[in-house]
Amino acid sequence: MSILRLSHVEIRVPDLELATAYYTEVVGMYETAREPDRVFLKCWDEHQHHSLILRFAPTYGLDHMGWKVESREDLDEYATRLAEVGVDIVRHDAEEIGPGHGEAIRFTLPSGHLMELVHGMEQVGNLLPNTNPPPKPLGLVGFAPPRLDHIFLTCEDVNLNTRFLVDVLGFHLTEQVLGDDGFQVATWLEVSHASHDIALVTGQDRGLHHFAWWVDDWNEIRNVADVLAYHGVRIETNPTRHGATRGHCIYFFDPAGNRNEAFTGGYWVDPDEPPVTWTEAEMGRAIFYYDGVVNQRFLTVHS
Ligand SMILES: [Fe+2]
Incomplete structure (x- = not known):
């Protein structure tokens, strides 16, 4: 199961x-x-x-x-x-x-x-033939991510919800930011051997921080930025790297105010590997490795 x-x-x-x-x-x-x-x-x-x-x-x-x-x-x-x-x-x-x-x-x-x-969701097929396919279709529009990747939620009690995901639903904790008081400030969990499929950060219950698409490499993150800038879409965080998950990312908003991310990189894990821990003092580097700072804007979420 x-x-x-x-x-x-x-x-x-x-x-x-x-x-x-x-x-x-x-x-x-x-x-x-x-x-x-x-x-x-x-x-x-x-x-x-x-x-x-x-x-x-x-x-x-x-x-x-x-x-x-x-x-x-x-x-x-x-x-x-x-x-x-x-x-x-x-x-x-x-x-x-x-x-x-x-x-x-x-x-x-x-x-x-x-x-x-x-x-049992209906299978409608990707845009490639199943026999002798090219690596990607021609004529893609926008930045055209191949697939959805992960979701990042906010909740008041990260410890409680992380335990629920692990104990009841079988997720595996890959990384965490531990507060000085010993409580989890943020956690990253996986079910697919990826660095994370879901993450939680302290905030309001029922909040969506963002959802992310996979793109194939760092150059594709640049392409996402090019496409967003061309269309005048507000980029919240320019192309950068996370400390936690080691992934590369860019953050932006849809016209409604839902935060989006394009993500690549990271690593692969086995479910029996121990989690990486970031201290509260290094939380900025866990989120944005180069800046080393999580600004208040980034912690603003919608529910
Ligand atoms: Fe993310």
Whole structure:
């Protein structure tokens, strides 16, 4: 039984057409379905029906995050495990949640974030043939990330939520910032051997700090900056490197105010490897290794 990876995120946007234009023309995702108040999108190299859902709402923030599990039986086993620790679960049939969606269970983390485990999302294929494919399609639009990578949330009690992800859902802690009082200020966890699939930082419950796409290398981060600047998109943090995860990154905002990231680099881990610890004094370097400072703007989040 295992969670394979982050499957999709559903976010709120007050202007559905503006957000769709940004996510298709600047980011370069592909629209796969549409409802009156929702648009479904995927990246070019993703086979599944969607990795991002935009929902019309008068504000911004995270509605839910979906995680892909390996088999249908996994849903039952996770449901049992969650019930054992007193977590309420809602089961959804494939048709119930939306187009292309698989069977799912939904529950909330101690932080109030709505989490979903999903199996059997419709496979629509990437943009390459399965026989003798070229490395990438021609004519991609925007900075065209191949896939969704990770999500970063805020919560009041990082210790509690990290323990829940590890003990109940089987995540593996790869890095942490430990406060001088011994409590975790921020944590990074994985299920896919990557440096992180999810991270938590102290802040308000139910907050979305950002979600990130994978890009292939450091040069691609530069290309992201070129595309964003061309389109006049506000770049919050220019291309740089994280201390924690060692990844390269750039941060920017969608038109609604949801923070986005393009990410690459990092490392691969086995689940039995011990976590890296950063002290509170070095937290700035954990987040932005070159600057060594986390500014107040970066710690501002939306719920
Ligand atoms: Fe990130």
